[in-house]
Amino acid sequence: MKNQQNMSSSSSLPLTIFTLTLLSFTLGANAQACTEAFFKLAQQKNISDCKRLRTLGAEFAWNLHGNGSSNSTVVDILFGATLNAQQGWIGWGVNPGKRPEMVGTRAIVAVKRSDGTWGVDTYNITKYIRSGCNLLPSKIGIVLSKSVEQDVDNMHTMYVRLSLPSPEYNVTRLNHVWQVGYDIEGGHPHGHPKTLRNVDSTEVIDLTDSNGRGTGQYRSYLRTIHGVLNIIGWGTLLPIGIIIARYFRVFPFKCDPLWFNLHIGCQLTGFLVGTTGWAIGLSLGHSSRYYTFRDHRTYGILIFVFSTIQMLAFRLKPKLTDDYRKYWNMYHHFLGYGLLAIIIINIFKGIRILEGGDEWKWGYIGNLAFLGAIAFGLEVYTWIRFFILKQKQKQEQKQKQKQNQTEQSQEEKPSKPKMFA
Ligand code: HEM
Ligand SMILES: *[C@@H]1O[C@H](CO)[C@@H](O)[C@H](O)[C@H]1NC(C)=O
Ligand SMILES: *[C@@H]1O[C@H](CO)[C@@H](O)[C@H](O)[C@H]1NC(C)=O
Ligand SMILES: *[C@@H]1O[C@H](CO)[C@@H](O)[C@H](O)[C@H]1NC(C)=O
Ligand SMILES: *[C@@H]1O[C@H](CO)[C@@H](O)[C@H](O)[C@H]1NC(C)=O
Ligand SMILES: *[C@@H]1O[C@H](CO)[C@@H](O)[C@H](O)[C@H]1NC(C)=O
Numbered sequence: 001m002k003n004q005q006n007m008s009s010s011s012s013l014p015l016t017i018f019t020l021t022l023l024s025f026t027l028g029a030n031a032q033a034c035t036e037a038f039f040k041l042a043q044q045k046n047i048s049d050c051k052r053l054r055t056l057g058a059e060f061a062w063n064l065h066g067n068g069s070s071n072s073t074v075v076d077i078l079f080g081a082t083l084n085a086q087q088g089w090i091g092w093g094v095n096p097g098k099r100p101e102m103v104g105t106r107a108i109v110a111v112k113r114s115d116g117t118w119g120v121d122t123y124n125i126t127k128y129i130r131s132g133c134n135l136l137p138s139k140i141g142i143v144l145s146k147s148v149e150q151d152v153d154n155m156h157t158m159y160v161r162l163s164l165p166s167p168e169y170n171v172t173r174l175n176h177v178w179q180v181g182y183d184i185e186g187g188h189p190h191g192h193p194k195t196l197r198n199v200d201s202t203e204v205i206d207l208t209d210s211n212g213r214g215t216g217q218y219r220s221y222l223r224t225i226h227g228v229l230n231i232i233g234w235g236t237l238l239p240i241g242i243i244i245a246r247y248f249r250v251f252p253f254k255c256d257p258l259w260f261n262l263h264i265g266c267q268l269t270g271f272l273v274g275t276t277g278w279a280i281g282l283s284l285g286h287s288s289r290y291y292t293f294r295d296h297r298t299y300g301i302l303i304f305v306f307s308t309i310q311m312l313a314f315r316l317k318p319k320l321t322d323d324y325r326k327y328w329n330m331y332h333h334f335l336g337y338g339l340l341a342i343i344i345i346n347i348f349k350g351i352r353i354l355e356g357g358d359e360w361k362w363g364y365i366g367n368l369a370f371l372g373a374i375a376f377g378l379e380v381y382t383w384i385r386f387f388i389l390k391q392k393q394k395q396e397q398k399q400k401q402k403q404n405q406t407e408q409s410q411e412e413k414p415s416k417p418k419m420f421a
Contacts, residue, residue: 034059037152042078045159051212054220055197056180057082059155060092064171064207072165074144075207079108080157081180087114088182089189090156093125094142096168100175100202103127106140107177109189110148110158118148119187120158135189142169171207173215178202196353219284226280227350231364233274234303234343239371241266242336247378252385264314271311278304293353299346306339344368 032052034042039050042061050061058081065074079092093107102125110120121137129135144161151157164171178201181192192198203214241263248259278300285297313332351360 034061035153035155038078038080038155038157041080041149041152041157045076045078047076047078049207049210049212051214053178053201054203054214054217055201056178057155058090058178058180058201060178060212062207062212070166072163073169073171074161074163075171077160077162078149078157079160079178080152080155081178082155083112083180083182084154085112085182086116087112087184088180089184090158091123091179091181091189092158092160093123093177094162094164094169095175095177097175100177100204102177102179102202103130105177106142107179108143108146108158108160110156111184111187111189112156113184113187118156120146120148121188122146123189134185137188173204174207175204176202195355197355219287222280222284226277226284227360229273229277229280230350231347231367233270233272233277234307235347235364236367236371237266237270237273238307238343239340239375241270242340243371243375243378246375247382252378252382267311271307274307275304293349296346296349296353299342299349303339303342303346306335306342310335310339 033039034050034052038059038061042048042050045061045063047061047063049063050059052059058079060080061078063076065076077092079090081090083090089109089111091107091109093105095101095105097104105125107123107125108120109123110118112118122140122143123135124138124140125135126133142162142164144163146160147158149157149159164174179192179198181189183190183192200217200220203217206213244259244266245263247253248255248262253259281297281300285292310332347364348361351357351364354360
């Protein structure tokens with residue numbers, strides 16, 4: 001009894017730590033200051049508002065001339081992004097449409113040619129570009145001046161002066177996007193990778209706010225919720241339920257009705273929380289038409305199917321007295337451990353999709369290590385108990401043998417203590 005209470009109170013600890021870590025970086029993520037080198041360059045341009053963008057290692061500094069109340073607002077932009085390649089391009093643009101997205105964006109792109117020289121041009125990105133048409137430079141009407149600036153740290157930078165007419169552009173909620181690509185053709189950009197950070201590089205920004213508060217990232221919030229729910233549901237509660245079943249059912253601790261209630265409680269809440277996260281994941285995958293993370297998705301579906309089967313087991317399992325209950329148990333345990341393995345793999349796959357989700361990675365590894373340490377301790381304890389019991393049995397047996405030496409031949413083998421029957 002006592003042990004079990006310890007178990008359930010200590011099991012909430014990794015959850016708490018994990019949630020706090022996530023919360024702190026989710027909340028902190030919105031207003032990250034620029035790197036010193038980039039900020040210095042911005043100051044040379046008389047720009048003092050600066051923020052780090054969410055993806056692609058990009059940074060963004062701006063200076064509004066006027067307050068956006070006249071017919072058109074002049075704004076200076078310094079944009080920087082990392083391009084670790086011989087050739088490629090960095091791009092930034094504004095979208096007069098409803099959403100911050102690539103199609104409809106008026107973009108300024110700086111292209112690094114294979115001989116190391118740079119060119120900068122403006123492009124009107126239409127829906128034909130996404131389906132593979134060549135991107136050619138065109139006038140976009142809003143650019144007063146543009147130039148490629150010096151590199152800072154390992155970031156390439158460009159400086160642009162724009163005149164944004166209202167009401168097409170509203171500087172209090174400006175749709176802007178940024179991008180980095182490695183393909184160029186004839187000195188012009190030609191596609192970019194489609195990984196998460198390349199499609200997550202959009203936001204609605206308020207340029208009149210000196211922190212440049214960003215919105216319009218609800219997909220990225222959904223993704224965070226998806227990750228948290230899955231790690232709590234599949235990645236934490238389910239393993240805790242397995243630990244309870246393994247060590248508190250028969251051996252080394254026997255807490256009869258309690259282990260079962262805790263086990264069911266953990267598995268059921270784990271299943272519900274995990275399934276919610278899974279459903280959010282499915283809808284995220286469904287709404288991104290042009291890219292899928294196939295393995296992650298497949299494993300996710302497997303996890304849901306297997307765990308549904310495991311949950312049904314609670315209702316469909318044979319009675320204790322049935323003969324094939326032993327085989328049923330073996331199958332339930334086998335599927336359970338398999339499920340655990342797939343879950344761990346898939347959580348790491350999900351974290352890898354984030355690229356550089358170090359907080360996630362270490363948060364989850366800490367969580368695993370904590371649960372693993374508990375399981376390891378209990379496992380060692382189990383084996384020690386097992387051998388002590390066996391030793392005792394042997395001694396008892398020897399004594400018996402001494403006592404009844406005449407009946408020796410009929411003696412049965414000692415029965416093992418039941419471990420995980
Ligand atoms: C040069 C040719 C280009 C091609 C073939 C291309 C292709 C694509 C494709 C297929 C997507 C699909 C993702 C989706 O719709 O879900 C995409 C997304 C995106 N692209 Fe491009 N792109 C090009 C240039 C650019 C440029 C110059 C920029 C910005 C300066 C840019 C910014 C973005 C952004 C921000 C997204 C994610 C948001 C969205 O889907 O609207 N792309 N691109
Ligand atoms: C920055 O401001 C100073 C003083 O107002 C001015 O002399 C300088 O030309 C400005 N620099 C740029 C890049 O606008
Ligand atoms: C914006 O600036 C103009 C002049 O530059 C001024 O007349 C107007 O009152 C300002 N509006 C606000 C909301 O500050
Ligand atoms: C601003 O727009 C109004 C009407 O749309 C026009 O009468 C006025 O001349 C414009 N002002 C400037 C500075 O262009
Ligand atoms: C850019 O392309 C769109 C869609 O084809 C078009 O409506 C718009 O007028 C173009 N913008 C410029 C500045 O050429
Ligand atoms: C810009 O957006 C803000 C807030 O959404 C709104 O109050 C303001 O009137 C808009 N300005 C223009 C010029 O449309």
